Every structure is written in C-alpha cells, then in structure tokens.
Amino acid sequence: MDIRVTDxxxxxxxxxxxxxxxxxxxxxxxxxxxxPSGSGKxxxxxxIAGLETAERGSVFFGDTDATRLSVQQxxxxxxxxxxxxxxxxxxADNIAYGLRVRRRSERPSRAAISARVEELLALMxxxxxxxxxxxxxxxxxxxxxxxARALAVDPRxxxxxxxxxxxxxxxxxxxxxxxxxxxxxxxxxxxxxxHDQDEALELADRxxxxxxxxIEQVGAPDEIHEQPASAFVASFVGDAARVPVRxxxxxxxxxxxxxxAPGQAMADGAGWLWLRPxxxxxxxxxxxxxxGEPAGKLDGVIVGVRRTANGRxxxxxxxxxxxxxxxxxxxxxxxxxxxxxSLAVLGGRIFPxxxx
Amino acid sequence: xxxxxxxxxxxxxxxxxxxxxxxFGLALGYALTWLGLIVLLPLAALFLRASSAxxxxxxxxxxxxxxxxxxxxxxxxxxxxxxxxxxxxxVIAWALTRxxxxxRRVIDAMVDLPFALPTAVAGIALAALYAPDGLxxxxxxRLGWQVVYNPIGIFIAMVFIGLPYAVRTVQPLIxxxxxxxxxxxxxxxxSRLQTVFQILAPPLIPAALTGLALAFARALxxxxxxxxxxxxxxGVSEIAPLLIVIKLSEFDYTGATVIAxxxxxxxxxxxxxxxxxxxxxxxxxxxx
Numbered sequence: 223m224d225i226r227v228t229d230x231x232x233x234x235x236x237x238x239x240x241x242x243x244x245x246x247x248x249x250x251x252x253x254x255x256x257x258p259s260g261s262g263k264x265x266x267x268x269x270i271a272g273l274e275t276a277e278r279g280s281v282f283f284g285d286t287d288a289t290r291l292s293v294q295q296x297x298x299x300x301x302x303x304x305x306x307x308x309x310x311x312x313x314a315d316n317i318a319y320g321l322r323v324r325r326r327s328e329r330p331s332r333a334a335i336s337a338r339v340e341e342l343l344a345l346m347x348x349x350x351x352x353x354x355x356x357x358x359x360x361x362x363x364x365x366x367x368x369x370a371r372a373l374a375v376d377p378r379x380x381x382x383x384x385x386x387x388x389x390x391x392x393x394x395x396x397x398x399x400x401x402x403x404x405x406x407x408x409x410x411x412x413x414x415x416x417h418d419q420d421e422a423l424e425l426a427d428r429x430x431x432x433x434x435x436x437i438e439q440v441g442a443p444d445e446i447h448e449q450p451a452s453a454f455v456a457s458f459v460g461d462a463a464r465v466p467v468r469x470x471x472x473x474x475x476x477x478x479x480x481x482x483a484p485g486q487a488m489a490d491g492a493g494w495l496w497l498r499p500x501x502x503x504x505x506x507x508x509x510x511x512x513x514g515e516p517a518g519k520l521d522g523v524i525v526g527v528r529r530t531a532n533g534r535x536x537x538x539x540x541x542x543x544x545x546x547x548x549x550x551x552x553x554x555x556x557x558x559x560x561x562x563x564s565l566a567v568l569g570g571r572i573f574p575x576x577x578x
Numbered sequence: 579x580x581x582x583x584x585x586x587x588x589x590x591x592x593x594x595x596x597x598x599x600x601x602f603g604l605a606l607g608y609a610l611t612w613l614g615l616i617v618l619l620p621l622a623a624l625f626l627r628a629s630s631a632x633x634x635x636x637x638x639x640x641x642x643x644x645x646x647x648x649x650x651x652x653x654x655x656x657x658x659x660x661x662x663x664x665x666x667x668x669v670i671a672w673a674l675t676r677x678x679x680x681x682r683r684v685i686d687a688m689v690d691l692p693f694a695l696p697t698a699v700a701g702i703a704l705a706a707l708y709a710p711d712g713l714x715x716x717x718x719x720r721l722g723w724q725v726v727y728n729p730i731g732i733f734i735a736m737v738f739i740g741l742p743y744a745v746r747t748v749q750p751l752i753x754x755x756x757x758x759x760x761x762x763x764x765x766x767x768x769s770r771l772q773t774v775f776q777i778l779a780p781p782l783i784p785a786a787l788t789g790l791a792l793a794f795a796r797a798l799x800x801x802x803x804x805x806x807x808x809x810x811x812x813g814v815s816e817i818a819p820l821l822i823v824i825k826l827s828e829f830d831y832t833g834a835t836v837i838a839x840x841x842x843x844x845x846x847x848x849x850x851x852x853x854x855x856x857x858x859x860x861x862x863x864x865x866x
Contacts, residue, residue: 246728273761293764300765306758310780310862368762376764398810 223268223284223378224249230526232549240267240276241435243273247379247413249284252405254422255415257432263415264383266432269380270413272296280522283378295442297408299372303384305364307356313367314339314352320375342370345404361395369401373408382414398425416572417461423447431455455571457498463547464494464519467572474572476520477542481567492575502549502567504557506534520565522547524557538563597683624842628835644812646819649837652818653844655729659736661742664786666737667744667793674745675752675768689746692739697802704735705806724764727809732817735804740793747789750783755781783859791852798845 225247232240240262247253255263262496268274268495270281272293280289298313308316317339323328338490343349348368365385372380383399386394404424406413412526417421422429423443431438431446431454439451450456457464467474467481469490474481491504502520525546526537551557631639639645674686692700705735706712708726710719718725725731755778763773776800808815825834 271765274764293761294767294769296765297767298765302758302762304756304758306756306762308759308762308777317764318769319776323763323768323772369764371762411614465630 224251225284225379225411225413227266227270227280228280230266230269230275230276230281232269232276234265238435240269243279243432243435243437245430245437245440247411248428249411250409252402252412252427253427254429255413255418256422256429256459257417261432261435262435263299263417263432267381267413270379271298271300277456296506296551297375297378299369299380301365301368301374301380301382301385301391302399303387305356305361305368305388307371308355308362309367311355311576312352313348313354313356313359314343316356316367317342317352317370319371319373338374342374345373345407346370347400356424360393361389362397364492365389366400367396369404373410373496376568377410380410381414382412384415384417386418387416387418388575392455394421401425423459426460431458433458450496453494453496456571456573462496462498462549464496465543465545465547466495467495469493469572479519481520481570490497490512490573493572494575495567495570497547497567499535499548499550500549501537501567502563503566503568504538504549504551505564506555506557520547522565524559524561524563527551527559536563538565585713594600600741624835624838627831628839631832633838636836636840639833640840644816645837646662647813647819648818648821649840650817651729651732651816653848654843655732656794656797657848659733659797660740660790662733662739663737663797664744664790665791667741667789668748668782668786670741671749671752679745682856689742693742697739697800698806700738701803702734703808704738704803708734708807723742723779726807727811728815731807731809732804732815735807736797739800739803740797743792743796744786744789747792748785749786751782780862784856787852787856787859791849791856794852795849796844798841804842815844855866 226245228244230240230243232233243266245266255266257263260532265274271274272273272288272295282288283296293569302517304508308319311319314336314577316333321338324330328532330334331554337436338351339352343352346365346369348366348370348529351367353364356367359367365388369385386397389397398421398441414425423446426443428440429446430440430443433454439455441449446455447459447460450459453464456462467475467476469492471490473492474495505519520538520540522538522540523534523538528535528537533553534557536551537546538549539546546548547565557563590657628636670689674682676691707725708715708718708731710716710724710726715726725734759777761772762775768776799819801817801823804817805820806819808820810820818837822834822837825837829838
C-alpha cells in the first residue's frame with residue numbers, strides 16, 4: 223500500500239518542525255528519511271503513524287484518507303529506537319500482543335496466534351526465545367522482537383524510527399542486511415528514519431533528505447549522491463568540499479582558471495562548487511594535460527595524507543585560499559607533506575551563493 | 579603448586595568481600611549494633627514481659643471479646659484503608675507525574691503534609707471536619723450518614739495518614755514509565771483501557787505493594803489521629819493500640835504486652851505475605 227502525504231505542517235511550541243512536506247512512498251518500497259537532528263524526520267514519521275497530529279495537510283494510505291484516523295485505526299507497524307518492549311511479558315506475549323487485544327470477533331484463535339508467533343520467531347531467527355523476558359535479550363535481539371511484534375498484526379505499512387540507533391556498529395551492520403532481507407520477504411511498504419547516511423544509502427530504495435522541516439530531495443541513493451539537488455544535500459551526503467567560484471556565461475571561474483567540467487546551466491554570479499573526492503584527479507605539479515580531460519586545474523599544497531582501507535586520501539590546501547579539498551591519490555604518485563600538486567576537476571556541482 | 583595457589587583464596591571468611599573500597603566490616607558492625615539496641619532489644623523485652631503471662635494468659639486475653647474486636651477493627655480497617663489509600667495514591671501519583679497543570683508543585687508538596695503533621699492535630703482536624711456539626715459532617719448527617727465515632731471514621735483517618743506512602747512509592751516508577759510503551763500499545767491496536775491495565779499497571783505492582791505495606795503498617799500503629807475521630811466505643815470503634823494504652827493506665831502491664839505481642843506477630847505475618855507477593859510479581863516482571 224502506498225503512502226501519500228501532502229503539505230504537512232507541524233509546530234512544537236513555536237518551533238516549526240515541518241513546513242509543508244509532501245511525499246509519496248510507493249507501494250512495497252523501502253524508503254529512508256534522512257536528515258540532521260531537528261530536521262523533522264521523526265515528526266514526519268510520527269504523523270504518518272498517527273502518534274502526532276499535523277496542523278495542516280493530509281495523510282493517505284492508498285485511497286484511504288487516514289488524516290483523521292486514530293493510531294489504532296491506522297493499522298501501522300511501528301518500531302521505536304529504544305525497542306519499547308513490554309518488560310513484564312515474555313517475548314512470545316510481546317509478539318502476540320497486537321493480536322490478543324483485538325475484539326473477540328476479529329481475534330484469531332489461540333492456536334492461530336501461537337502459530338503466528340512461532341512463524342515470526344523463525345523469521346527473526348529467534349527460535350526458542352519465546353519464553354524469555356526482554357531483559358534477557360541483547361539489543362539486537364530486542365529490536366528483532368520489536369519488529370516481529372510490529373509485523374504480527376500484518377500492518378498496512380511499516381514505520382521504523384531510528385531502528386538501529388541504539389545498537390553498536392557491528393550489530394547495526396548485521397541488522398541492516400537482515401532488514402533488507404525481511405523487507406524482500408514480506409514486501410511491506412516501509413519507511414525508516416535515520417541520521418546515518420550510510421544506513422540510508424545502503425538500505426533504502428529511495429531516500430528523502432530533510433532539512434529544517436522541508437524535503438530537500440527525494441531520489442534513489444545514486445541520484446542523491448551524484449546529483450544532489452541542493453547545496454545542503456551535497457554537503458550532508460558524502461564527503462564534499464566547496465570552492466567559491468564565479469559563473470560567467472555558463473562557465474565556472476575559479477580565479478583566472480576556467481573550470482569547464484561542471485556543465486550545469488546557471489545564472490551568472492557568485493556560487494559554490496561542491497567537489498567530492500572522485501571529482502578530482504591528483505597529478506604532479508605541472509603535469510601534462512591528459513587527452514580528453516578538461517584543462518581547468520586547481521593548484522595546491524598537500525597538507526595531509528591518510529591511509530584508508532582502499533587507498534590514500536590526500537588533503538590539499540588550494541592556492542591563495544583557505545579551502546581544503548580531498549582527493550584520492552593514484553598509486554605511484556609521491557605525495558609527501560608540503561608538496562605542490564595540481565588537481566584536475568572532472569565533475570562537481572554548482573549551487574548559487576544564496577543556497578546555503 | 580597451582581592447586582595450592584587456587585585453594586588459598588577459598589579460605590577467606592565467607593562474608594568477607596575483598597572489594598576495592600574498605601569499610602565493609604565497620605559499616606556492618608555499626609548497622610548491627612544500632613539494629614540490636616534500637617529494634618531487637620526492646621522487642622526482646624516486650625516478649626519477655628508478655629511471656630510472664632504464660633500460654634493461659636495469652637488464651638485468656640485472646641478470648642476476651644473486647645480484645646478480639648479491637649484486633650479485628652485494627653487489622654480489618656487498616657487493610658481496607660491501606661488498599662483504598664494505594665488505589666487513590668496511584669491516581670494521584672499519575673496525575674502529578676504525567677500532567678502539568680497550574681499548582682501541580684503545590685499539590686505535590688501537600689501530599690507530604692500527613693507525614694509532617696503531628697498526629698493529634700490531624701485527628702482533631704478530621705474530627706472537627708466530619709463531626710455531625712462539622713463542615714462535611716453536617717451535610718452527611720442530613721443524608722443520614724454518620725462518619726465519625728464508628729469504623730468509618732477510623733477508615734478516614736487511616737487513609738489520610740497512609741496516602742503519602744502510597745503516592746511516594748509509585749511516583750518515581752510512573753516517572754520512569756516510557757511514553758513509548760503507550761504508543762507501542764496504541765499502534766498495535768490496544769484501546770486506552772487495555773493499555774492502562776495490561777501495559778502500564780503491571781510494572782507498577784511491586785512498588786504499589788510496597789506503598790500498600792507501608793500504609794498498612796502506619797495505619798495499624800496509628801494512634802493520635804484515629805482516637806479523636808473513632809469515638810473509642812468498646813466493641814464498636816476501639817482500636818488495639820488504644821486498648822494497650824487503657825491496659826497500661828490500669829497498670830495491667832502484662833495484658834498490655836500480650837496484646838502488643840499478638841499485634842506484632844500478626845503485623846509481621848501480613849508484611850511477610852505482602853513481601854512474598856511482591857517478590858513473586860517482581861519475578862514475573864522479568865527484571866528481578
């Protein structure tokens with residue numbers, strides 16, 4: 223079932239949490255809401271769930287207008303960051319809770335409930351844990367119980383609020399892969415909130431980037447990373463450095479150097495060029511221009527070299543500027559501290575000066 | 579060699595923990611000394627005095643209808659009053675913790691008043707309020723309800739003094755209850771009533787039982803605030819502590835101590851039962 227929210231606005235004691243957010247989550251899709259804290263991503267999720275009410279705007283599940291429905295009537299599965307398991311109940315009772323509270327006419331038989339619990343325990347790789355209490359489980363296990371509990375009622379949509387936020391890095395990574403797998407098996411339309419860009423980019427079909435109560439961009443992870451729609455997205459997702467440029471006749475000027483590569487249409491004036499490490503190619507100072515490569519080069523001095531798992535990341539201070547950009551050094555190139563180098567600009571995105 | 583080395587630490591005295599912080603021996607000795615002087619010694623004296631009555635004396639005292647009735651009133655009304663105070667305390671603690679309203683802090687502070695008030699003052703105040711010509715007593719009397727000089731009056735006084743215990747024991751736990759639990763229950767389709775009874779109430783039970791036990795113990799031993807409103811009619815509204823005082827004033831020290839010992843044993847049994855229920859419910863909470 224798809225989720226469609228239109229023009230949602232919400233205020234908390236004078237602070238605007240959402241300023242007219244519209245979003246369409248396609249049926250069966252796994253979508254991430256990504257943004258810094260205070261961007262409104264959790265508020266958006268809670269309004270979809272019915273845990274908060276918006277001052278304006280509407281929420282649709284398929285063709286059903288859910289805006290005025292209570293939490294109970296919305297029939298969503300919700301997973302909390304801190305699990306929110308019922309500590310006085312066993313794991314099995316936790317999972318069965320959503321089925322047991324139903325009216326007698328809608329409640330499955332006792333046998334059907336325990337069969338459903340067993341099925342979910344198996345799906346969560348928690349066979350044999352049904353009789354334990356939440357206090358006897360690890361964080362990762364608790365979160366899987368919470369997910370099983372949410373799935374037990376066969377919700378219209380599945381909503382997860384920073385589901386891995388309270389877990390350590392290793393468990394996080396395991397659960398990520400595993401959530402992906404569960405999603406593929408159950409096919410629920412799923413929205414999860416995260417402030418971890420790796421999590422969002424790795425896990426989601428599409429990512430919505432939020433910033434101070436507005437959606438900046440919605441797109442596939444590749445799109446978000448490679449074609450950021452705004453300066454905020456460019457800076458928030460991935461490593462990027464910005465270089466002040468002047469745009470003149472569709473060309474970006476950096477000082478006297480013309481940088482042709484970022485071929486975006488832009489009005490003349492001051493702007494910022496956002497460069498990711500792979501937008502730059504490091505060469506020795508004064509090296510010959512490689513055929514087919516733009517002539518525009520930035521000169522600078524190496525101020526730092528970091529060994530990473532996959533190569534060397536070099537920090538270069540650009541000439542005459544207090545800007546440090548990062549680039550990957552090709553194998554074989556000597557890059558000692560303080561050496562003069564040139565950077566060929568292969569890509570990048572330009573945003574006008576007022577955008578940030 | 580390694581066997582000897584492994585066996586050596588086992589020879590340490592079993593209660594002696596070699597913790598990083600010193601002071602265990604001193605603290606334990608100090609605690610035991612005070613416990614002995616202040617609690618155990620007087621109790622031992624009490625038992626010693628009562629034992630001079632012999633089994634026959636105990637039987638005679640217990641078979642006195644006046645004593646029987648006083649014990650029944652003391653334990654029966656204390657039980658009902660402490661249960662009532664616990665239920666009321668839960669609601670009050672909930673309101674004070676979960677909601678913000680003007681005057682919340684003032685009301686929160688006022689909960690402790692029965693702690694601080696001299697019991698005689700409380701007794702006089704309650705008696706004046708509920709007496710047939712009192713502010714509340716007069717309208718109640720017109721309806722045909724007399725609430726003083728009978729067990730109802732005792733009940734009112736006992737609820738009054740037991741309430742702070744009931745409120746203060748559950749209040750921190752209510753503050754700890756995560757709002758997300760309620761939200762989780764709601765997303766799973768639970769109604770408000772189901773959430774309150776199935777999700778919110780169970781974790782509070784151990785603390786509520788503690789409050790109940792404290793309120794019961796206080797109600798049982800309460801003297802000052804009860805005797806003004808009770809009327810103290812033998813066989814109707816006479817409480818056991820008052821009977822002890824009466825026996826003492828008649829120089830019947832042995833009789834007084836016999837009633838005291840019976841009260842002590844019964845109170846101990848009641849508190850033990852409450853503690854057992856508490857331990858059981860804590861185990862059921864799964865967090866020991």
